[in-house]
Amino acid sequence: GGLVGGAGDIKLTKDGNTLLKEMQIQNPTAIMIARTAVAQDDTSGDGTTSTVLFIGELMKMSERCIEEGTHPRFLVDGFEVAKKATLEFLETFKTPVVIGDQPDREILKMVARTTLRTKLYEGLADQLTDIVVNAVLCIRQSDQPIDLFMVEIMHMRHKFDVDTRLIEGLVLDHGSRHPDMKRRAENCYILTANVSLEYEKSEINAGFFYSNAEQREKMVTAERRQVDERVQKIIELKNKVCAGTDKNFVVINQKGIDPPSLDLLARAGIIALRRAKRRNMERLVLACGGEAINSVEGMTEDCLGWAGLVYEHVLGEEKYTFVENVKNPHSCTILIKGPNDHTIAQIKDAVRDGLRSVKNTVEDEAVVLGAGAFEMAARKHLIDNVKKTVKGRAQLGVGAFADALLVIPKTLAENSGLDTQDVIVSLENEHDRGLVVGLNHNTGEPVDPEMEGIYDNYSVKRQIVNSGPIIASQLLLVDEVIRAGRNMRKPT
């Protein structure tokens, strides 16, 4: 959908999370739902829209029961039973995935594709599937949790191009600041540094005032010399490792580098970038190897990383530095090119979700059949097996919960312009015959998600089933308090 903010700014989004964050919500109930949904996105990476839909549907179903005289308390009790049963059912329903040293790339691709297709048209989603899977596998290190921050997502505005690619290495959004430095170099040592290479008055003489020009000159010279010595140490290391070879030397510094230092480095044939962002220091080391140094003292060859290719790309006043062909990348960059901010933002949102879906799969070691198949099956389970185990009116709560689950296949049908009643009936028939099917949103026919490779994240599903009834129950009980107060007020 499109959304225009107060300023007339346009925000395009297919992302429920974005939508909720952009909206100025006033209604306290809506705020409560929105908070839950966005928290969901923060923990598992997706499912914002589904959570909102599910809570909404639970409330709608409850409202019907309450109108017919059911006390909210019974519904809440029923929700509790249904939630527990659904979570247990999910355990038996999920499809385990064996993740080992060589994860099943095909199943990861299926999950990624399913997620991407909810945000992007199929052709574009499919194009991004491999990128997303490869990015996660690139940064994955055995026995360590996956840190998605090690996948940098960068964008470039480009007049005609819509293109996304994975760079096994890093793209920095700045370039060298000296005209004589090379714009392209092969076989590069990479020095990742956090060392000030600029003259700062405060270093020596804080609390001191020059009494005359000569004294000032002396102090300045002394301080300048200190900075120069640091630069000289870097040049010495460069000469040691590069002399007599065709190798190059690149310094990527988190602190500043002033023009005299840049001059010295340029003259020594070194490429230097300043003010790199802090997170990129970590990424650089993971991508290129070596270590990030905080001081030039005792610097050795072991501190240096390596990249086969470093080059600069200029777009107007924006510069990019590509650090590529690295040896053993544990950090990588997804570079998105698009004609405008809206396209870029759309793709970015989708890529983020795609990455998280792959990460979730690796960590869950399980997936869940998608296209509404799970919800259909869970509902059938609740109606056939669970409802009758519950005594009294709480049964109504179980029933409301079961029916609310159908909002997922219903919405799929609605989004494809299909008749929701027809779709639900035909899916129910298949499930009654013992076939686990979901909805083919193109044809409106039942489809086997396993055959089509439509899988959702286990942890996302789990969270939706978990948090939906909690919020709905809170809202129902708050409502109860209000009702009680109203009833107690007697006419005088």
Place this chain on the structure above:
Amino acid sequence: RQQLVAPPRSPREATGEMREVVTVQVGGFANFVGSHFWNFQDELLGLADDPAADAAFRTAPLDMDVLYRTGETLQGVSTYCPRLVSVGSRGSLGSLSSSGAPSLSSAASDQLNVTTWSGNVTRSVEKPHGRNLFLQSLTEQEPNPSTSNGGNNSQKSVEDKDLVECLEKDVNFWTDYTKVQYHPQSLYEMYGSWTDFDKFDNFGTAREVVSEWSLMEEMNEKLRFFVEECDHIQGIQFIVDDSGGFSSIAATYLENIADDYTNTPVLLYCVRDPVTHGSSRNQRDTITRSLHDAVSLSKLSSFCSLMVPIGLPSLSQSSLSPFLSIQDAKPFHSSAISAAAIHSVTVPFRLQNAGPASNIAHSSGNIDMRELVHIISDQGRQNMVTALDVAMPAPSLKDGNDLWNMKSLRTLTPEISDEEEDPYSVESLVVHGVLRAGGHRASISQVKDSVYSAYEGRATKPKFSHLSVSPCPLPIPLPFPSIFRSHIGQHGEILSNHAEGTQPKGSLDVESIPMAARLRSSNAVLPFIERRSLSLQKFGVARGSLGTQILRDWGFGREEMEDMSEHLSKMVRAFHPEGGLTSDSD
């Protein structure tokens, strides 16, 4: 908006290389102040190139590159924009889009096609804010307009009058009166779905916003864009509206800045709209306000080099009122005063050295931000909370060897004492564009002599004082509020024969204003700090108090409360001579 192309640069002296200042504005009123500040700069740029302008502007010794950057658009058009990051709440940009361009019309937004999705699209469109008469006039201007005041033909001056009137009547956003072209990286709108910005009135309300990792990251990235391109950054000037939740956002931002740019000085202005000083409704309100002020001072002062609180509860009732007619209810009015004062403080950061060879002093007393911080906070007491005083307009010099009237400086800092006599005080005074009798611009040496004599004449001299002098007054751009009393002349001189009780004058009548501004670290600011230190002790640290509960709601544990309290006590102790005060005697 005419300043798209870089003006020709004046040759730089060999001795003084240009040192950049990056500006950060956080929060509603801070952006109102910033909007005026940049209008002054834009006006100076225009006047420097205008052959019809006052010589003081054409030959102004100000290096604008300190505040501005040269760049180019993707289309290869060169640009000259403020080195600025502005942070505001969502929707606070009015009719401007966050890219710095006027926002798209509804018609244009209809044509925007979705290239990433082939399915159904729902469109929900909010009505964009209209552009007022003044903003419309900016886009309609002919390619090479004159920025000077007082149009040549009568038709134009009628139009200008309408523009001034429209701003007096209706300003809702700081963008309503800005004439500056901002860089696409400059403007940042915080989204906050359930943050009700009307209730964004205390430190705790920003908790969720601050914890949003991506938001701080985006703000950091915007700043990094401007800092990375600086060869010799002299410092960051940071304006925050610390009356509410933005105080907390600024505190986190400042903490990141201190981490990323360790040795870069940060000059922090805490600005407040007089309307935020409204009376409290109940005791809880009173305690919340006091705690907010205390926590803000503690947190903000921890991560900056110098802190300047600005914001009297009323400007209309202040000692500025004999010259200025300010409506407290209009942030468009009150922000103009803070902006003028901040402009004056930045003058020494960009004064160009005339060099020792020059025999006529072009300007005097250029210092960079680091030196200023050093003068103010290291020379006397270890105090970094600084009062800001301003003379607007600064009085003219009389003929003969007279003393410059120090009493003309009126403070903009709230809750301080009138105490003038402090042998440990340290001051930095900037005087620019001052006139002498007969309406001529006073020379640098005349101003210096007069000010030095005035210092000599004081009963208690400050421990250290620094003086900067420039001949260039404050230019009054068209979108400046009509706040001058009728006895203020075209060049900011005080007229002796004037009609009483007429309407306040605005930019069409007053072209420029001589200014003086002073940063002052003295025991006058002690009450400001003491009051906050006491509130934190009284309401916050005492166990089981209502204040403790409020602070807990804001996310502060006991240990952090005690740290903040200790930090404030330490600031108070800086004013007491060693061993002179013993609070605990056991």
